[in-house]
Amino acid sequence: MSILQNAADVLRCFSKECPDLTVTEVVRRLGIPKANASRLLKAMREAGLLETIGDSYRHRPGRLMLDLGTAYRSSSNLIARAGEAVGEVSQRFGHTGYVSIREGLEVTGVADFPGTNALRVVGAIGRRLTAHESATGRSLLARLTGDEVRALFAGRDMPAELDEKLADIRRDGFALSSQEATPGVDAIAIAVGDPATEEAVSLCIVYPHSLVDDKGRDEMIAALSEGAARIAGELGDTAFVPPRI
Amino acid sequence: MSILQNAADVLRCFSKECPDLTVTEVVRRLGIPKANASRLLKAMREAGLLETIGDSYRHRPGRLMLDLGTAYRSSSNLIARAGEAVGEVSQRFGHTGYVSIREGLEVTGVADFPGTNALRVVGAIGRRLTAHESATGRSLLARLTGDEVRALFAGRDMPAELDEKLADIRRDGFALSSQEATPGVDAIAIAVGDPATEEAVSLCIVYPHSLVDDKGRDEMIAALSEGAARIAGELGDTAFVPPRI
DNA sequence: AACATTGGTTCCATTTTATGGAACATCGTG
DNA sequence: CACGATGTTCCATAAAATGGAACCAATGTT
Numbered sequence: 184m185s186i187l188q189n190a191a192d193v194l195r196c197f198s199k200e201c202p203d204l205t206v207t208e209v210v211r212r213l214g215i216p217k218a219n220a221s222r223l224l225k226a227m228r229e230a231g232l233l234e235t236i237g238d239s240y241r242h243r244p245g246r247l248m249l250d251l252g253t254a255y256r257s258s259s260n261l262i263a264r265a266g267e268a269v270g271e272v273s274q275r276f277g278h279t280g281y282v283s284i285r286e287g288l289e290v291t292g293v294a295d296f297p298g299t300n301a302l303r304v305v306g307a308i309g310r311r312l313t314a315h316e317s318a319t320g321r322s323l324l325a326r327l328t329g330d331e332v333r334a335l336f337a338g339r340d341m342p343a344e345l346d347e348k349l350a351d352i353r354r355d356g357f358a359l360s361s362q363e364a365t366p367g368v369d370a371i372a373i374a375v376g377d378p379a380t381e382e383a384v385s386l387c388i389v390y391p392h393s394l395v396d397d398k399g400r401d402e403m404i405a406a407l408s409e410g411a412a413r414i415a416g417e418l419g420d421t422a423f424v425p426p427r428i
Numbered sequence: 429m430s431i432l433q434n435a436a437d438v439l440r441c442f443s444k445e446c447p448d449l450t451v452t453e454v455v456r457r458l459g460i461p462k463a464n465a466s467r468l469l470k471a472m473r474e475a476g477l478l479e480t481i482g483d484s485y486r487h488r489p490g491r492l493m494l495d496l497g498t499a500y501r502s503s504s505n506l507i508a509r510a511g512e513a514v515g516e517v518s519q520r521f522g523h524t525g526y527v528s529i530r531e532g533l534e535v536t537g538v539a540d541f542p543g544t545n546a547l548r549v550v551g552a553i554g555r556r557l558t559a560h561e562s563a564t565g566r567s568l569l570a571r572l573t574g575d576e577v578r579a580l581f582a583g584r585d586m587p588a589e590l591d592e593k594l595a596d597i598r599r600d601g602f603a604l605s606s607q608e609a610t611p612g613v614d615a616i617a618i619a620v621g622d623p624a625t626e627e628a629v630s631l632c633i634v635y636p637h638s639l640v641d642d643k644g645r646d647e648m649i650a651a652l653s654e655g656a657a658r659i660a661g662e663l664g665d666t667a668f669v670p671p672r673i
Numbered sequence: 674a675a676c677a678t679t680g681g682t683t684c685c686a687t688t689t690t691a692t693g694g695a696a697c698a699t700c701g702t703g
Numbered sequence: 704c705a706c707g708a709t710g711t712t713c714c715a716t717a718a719a720a721t722g723g724a725a726c727c728a729a730t731g732t733t
Contacts, residue, residue, distance in 0.1 A: 185719075186691065187435055191475035197496055202503030206710055216693050221711055223691095230436035236503065237625035240710075243503040244496040246531060249538055251442055251489040252497030258447030258481065258488040274544060286491060293494055299519065299544070380482035430690075431720065452680055461722050466682055468720095485680070 189215070190227055194244065199310065203241040256293060261377040261418065265384045266294040268410025273298055276403055278390035285323040285383070288314045288335055293384070300394070315345050318360035319387040322372040325352035326383055326422055356426030357404055367392050371404055373411040373426060377418045386411055401428050434460070435472055439489065444555065448486040501538060506622040506663065510629045511539040513655025518543055521648055523635040530568040530628070533559045533580055538629070545639070560590050563605035564630040567617040570597035571628055571667055601671030602649055612637050616649055618656040618671060622663045631656055646673050 196204055196212050204212075209220045224242055227233040233242045256262050265282040273280030279298035283290045290312050314320030314335075324332055324345075332349065333341060352358045358372045369392045376383035388403055395403075408426035415423035441449055441457050449457075454465045469487055472478040478487045501507050510527040518525030524543035528535045535557050559565030559580075569577055569590075577594065578586060597603045603617045614637045621628035633648055640648075653671035660668035 185471050185475065186431060187471050187475040187477065189691095190432055190435070191477055191490075191492065194492060194496060195476075197499040199495075199498050199502050202499045207708080217710075218693060218695090218712080219691080221709095225711090226430050226432050230430065230432040231440075232432065232436055237627075239625075244500045245436075246500070246529070246536070247436065247439060248493055248496035248500055249536065250444075251439060251493035253444050254442040254447045255489045255491070255494055257444050270542070284491070291491070291494065297515070297541075380484075382482075434720095450680075451682090462681080463683080463722060463724090464720080466680095470682090 186223070186226070189213070189219075189223055190232060193223065193227065194232070197244055203236055203243045205240045205242070259377075259380065259382060261375075261380065261382050261384055261414070262293055264414045264417070265375065265386050265410075266296075268407075268414060269294070269386045269388070270296045272386075272388060272403065272406045272410060275406060276388070276390070276399075278388050278395075278403070280386070280388045281319075283312075283319050283323075283385050283387065285314055285320060285385075288320075290314050290317065290320040290323060290385070298390075312364060315342060317364055318358040318370040318372040319385040321345075321348060321352055321360075322358040322374040322385045322387075323383055325349045325358065326374050326376060353424060356424035357408060359400075362392055369395065369400075371400065371407060373404075373407050375411045375415045375418075375423055376420045378420055378422075379418065404428050431468065431471070434458070434464075434468055435477060438468065438472065439477070442489055448481055448488045450485045450487070504622075504625065504627060506620075506625065506627050506629055506659070507538055509659045509662070510620065510631050510655075511541075513652075513659060514539070514631045514633070515541045517631075517633060517648065517651045517655060520651060521633070521635070521644075523633050523640075523648070525631070525633045526564075528557075528564050528568075528630050528632065530559055530565060530630075533565075535559050535562065535565040535568065535630070543635075557609060560587060562609055563603040563615040563617040564632040566590075566593060566597055566605075567603040567619040567630045567632075568628055570594045570603065571619050571621060598669060601669035602653060604645075607637055614640065614645070616645065616652060618649075618652050620656045620660045620663075620668055621665045623665055623667075624663065649673050 192213055193204070193209055196209065206217065206220050206224055209224065210217050213220070224233060228235065228242070231245045231247050234245045235241065236243055256266070262282060269280035269282055273296035277298055277300035279296065281292045281295035283292045292310060312320055314324055329346060332345070356373065360370045362368060368389055370387055370389045372385045372387040374383055374385045386407055388407060404426060405428065411423070412425055437458055438449070438454055441454065451462065451465050451469055454469065455462050458465070469478060473480065473487070476490045476492050479490050480486065481488055501511070507527060514525035514527055518541035522543055522545035524541060526537045526540035528537045537555060557565055559569055574591060577590070601618065605615045607613060613634055615632055615634045617630045617632040619628055619630045631652055633652060649671060650673060656668070657670055659665070
């Protein structure tokens with residue numbers, strides 16, 4: 184197996200929750216011989232893929248990785264446009280907004296906008312959610328056909344009401360969640376895609392349930408869908424369903 | 429040379445300005461044989477370090493890299509704290525703020541806060557600045573001794589007035605720039621370090637020159653230095669100079 | 674329609690690296 | 704000081720990367 188694969192496996196060990204690793208932690212997680220892990224981390228350090236924290240044994244991703252995240256975002260004008268649209272809505276209403284992408288049954292935030300209200304939802308970026316258990320994930324799943332969704336669940340049980348929920352999203356053009364992943368937190372999500380690159384992103388606003396009534400929610404849906412519709416129009420996304428409240 | 433080194437070199441080709449690459453672009457930039465580049469990119473793709481955009485020949489950093497940037501930020505509680513402090517100041521005054529780190533004679537933004545004023549400075553993150561030609565860079569250089577700074581310029585000419593400028597920063601505890609990197613844009617920067625990890629970051633606010641008078645500027649210096657002083661106190665940074673306006 | 678041009682991949686023998694088990698080194702602690 | 708936990712070095716073997724050239728495919732060009 185290529186050493187690149189091993190290096191990538193090491194990198195995959197990092198996350199917001201686990202921001203640094205030692206040689207033995209890598210050994211435990213990947214089940215590789217200690218000697219390999221030691222040399223691998225050393226080589227990755229020398230290549231700049233990792234760096235040590237202070238002069239301790241702890242390793243974190245190299246500084247290089249910061250730039251790559253940025254490059255990723257600007258490589259996709261879908262993400263850039265989506266970020267712009269969400270940023271506007273986030274600022275107008277003061278609630279936190281983010282843009283996320285799906286990979287299999289997981290969704291990850293790629294951009295976020297903190298929101299300005301005193302009571303706001305924080306920390307969306309870098310957190311992984313299960314696609315079918317969040318509005319943002321379902322808005323992305325709804326872009327697939329029923330068969331494609333079932334294929335994603337190959338092996339696992341597909342939640343009973345998911346089909347129905349996705350049908351609703353396909354009809355309405357937007358997804359909602361109320362106190363689902365986090366108590367007291369509601370979310371609105373609308374997905375849009377770029378046919379040229381076959382990417383799709385979800386534009387999402389999260390807000391405290393207690394702070395927003397139906398009217399406020401509908402205003403945000405309208406604002407978000409205006410942004411999404413503009414992007415869909417510009418990029419020629421035919422799968423986009425103009426939201427109807 | 430390890431293939432990791434080559435892979436890292438490929439990754440270093442990416443930036444905000446160059447968010448995707450083809451095989452031949454890599455060949456041109458790195459001067460390696462075409463066959464190697466082709467196989468290297470393929471291996472990196474298979475490892476998840478890269479991905480292709482749509483079904484074209486263009487490559488961009490893998491999705492993985494997004495998470496790594498996030499991990500990097502949360503690996504350093506200095507960066508996290510600095511981000512918090514800058515975020516508060518940014519929001520209070522509506523101007524863009526960012527946190528950056530120095531590496532040799534370059535500084536890079538690691539976190540940014542867009543600012544809410546209609547007239548604001550955008551796009552700080554991922555952009556590299558020359559350390560001595562920006563307030564944020566000089567605030568970091570001022571933490572070094574004169575000899576250390578001269579060592580950084582080994583070979584190159586060290587700008588004549590830099591020594592003097594850095595002395596001022598060491599005395600005042602903050603750095604200013606007025607229309608230096610960008611016409612019409614001023615900046616305030618204060619550096620703070622974590623003795624435990626030997627990291628240092630700069631807290632910086634950038635704002636349109638035309639929008640802020642001396643009084644407003646001093647208020648921002650005060651707010652920023654309050655945040656910086658709190659961090660310095662908590663982490664025990666003895667090199668920190670409490671700013672005096 | 675034949676022909677260069679550009680961009681990418683595959684093939685092969687040779688050279689360079691990675692592997693994993695075990696011995697060795699280092700550090701902090703009871 | 705001995706212990707346990709962690710990280711590094713050594714070695715022969717197994718597995719890679721290398722680079723030159725041939726090959727493939729799409730795109731313009733006369």
